[in-house]
Amino acid sequence: MNFIMQKKLFIQSKTDNSKNESGIRLNKYLSDSGICSRREADRLIADGKVYVNGKKAEMGMRITSNDKVECNGKIASLEEDMVLLAFNKPAGIECTTDRSNPDNIIDYIKYPKKIFYVGRLDKNSTGLILMTNDGDLANKIAKAVNCHEKEYVVRVNKKITDDFLAKMANGVPILDTVTRKCSIKKTDDYTFNIILTQGLNRQIRRMCEALSYKVLDLHRIRVMNIRIGNLKTGNYRNINKTELDELLKNI
Structure with a gap:
């Protein structure tokens, strides 16, 4: 049986959404409707793919229950x-x-x-x-910023050394920063478990590449609990x- 938790219904009075503080921001509305994340909503709005009441949407618009929101030609509505x-x-x-x-x-x-x-x-x-x-x-x-844990099992192309483990654990310079310290444990000569608290683009692959290793398999086994x-x-x-x-x- 599906586990479903009730969400609060969105109810607002009719208003001019471009000038009034009633309603919720358009990017949050799209996110809550299940269309996409807020970040992707901002991109879709900027790309001109979102319309409110038949007009091209603007960043920061606020949406009420009386507004019709379309994204990529599909109606967006809040789920209960x-x-x-x-x-x-x-x-x-x-x-x-x-x-x-x-x-x-x-x-x-x-x-x-x-x-x-x-x-x-x-x-x-x-x-x-x-x-x-x-x-x-x-x-x-x-x-x-919330530093939630994500755990992975990773297999690489050559034998894992103590030096590799120490450098991975203490932070590796990638993408103009140094990765946060993390927990890492070798499980066999070519495989390790690693727990990250950040999510840089292709982080584990880049960390390994910086230390002259290549990731062959990367499998996430946990997000938080x-x-x-x-x-x-x-x-x-x-x-x-x-x-x-x-x-x-x-x-």
């Missing part, structure tokens, strides 16, 4: 129920809501409600992705109440 799924992403599936991409994660899952991914895994990586229609929840989980467990590749499951309660306590 919150959905949160754990999905075991296969290699080759991309974390994008762009339906013109044949490998997009949304069409692969075919979930009956509008949902989007929380955080990313690159196309060649596998493992746990959280999927939701709740923008606020997604932002709190994914926001880098949510574990992938024995979930089969390509399948998803609903987050249970115990998991959700613990998650909400820590965001």
Whole structure:
């Protein structure tokens, strides 16, 4: 049985959304509707793909219950129920809501409600992705400043040395910064587990490359308290109440 938590319905009085502080910001509305994350909503608005009441939307607009919002030709409306799924992403599936991409994660899952991914895994990586229609929840989980843990199993192309482990743990210079200190443990000559509290672009792959290693397989097994467990590749499951309660306590 699906685990569903009731969301507060959005009810506002009619107003001029470009001048009045009633309603909610357009990017949050799109996020809460399950269309995309707030960041992607900002990009879609900037690209002219969002319309409010038939007119091209502007950044920062506020939306009320009387407004008609369209994104990429589809009507956006707020969901009454919150959905949160754990999905075991296969290699080759991309974390994008762009339906013109044949490998997009949304069409692969075919979930009956509008949902989007929380955080990313690159196309060649596998493992746990959280999927939701709740923008606020997604932002709190994914926001880098919150330092939420994500755990991975990584296999590399050559034997792991103590020097490699020490440098990975203490921070590696990539992307004009130094990665945060992290927990890392060798599990065999070519494989290690690593727990990160940040999410730089292709972080683990870049860290390894900076130390002259190449990642062969990268598999995420945990986000905060949510574990992938024995979930089969390509399948998803609903987050249970115990998991959700613990998650909400820590965001």
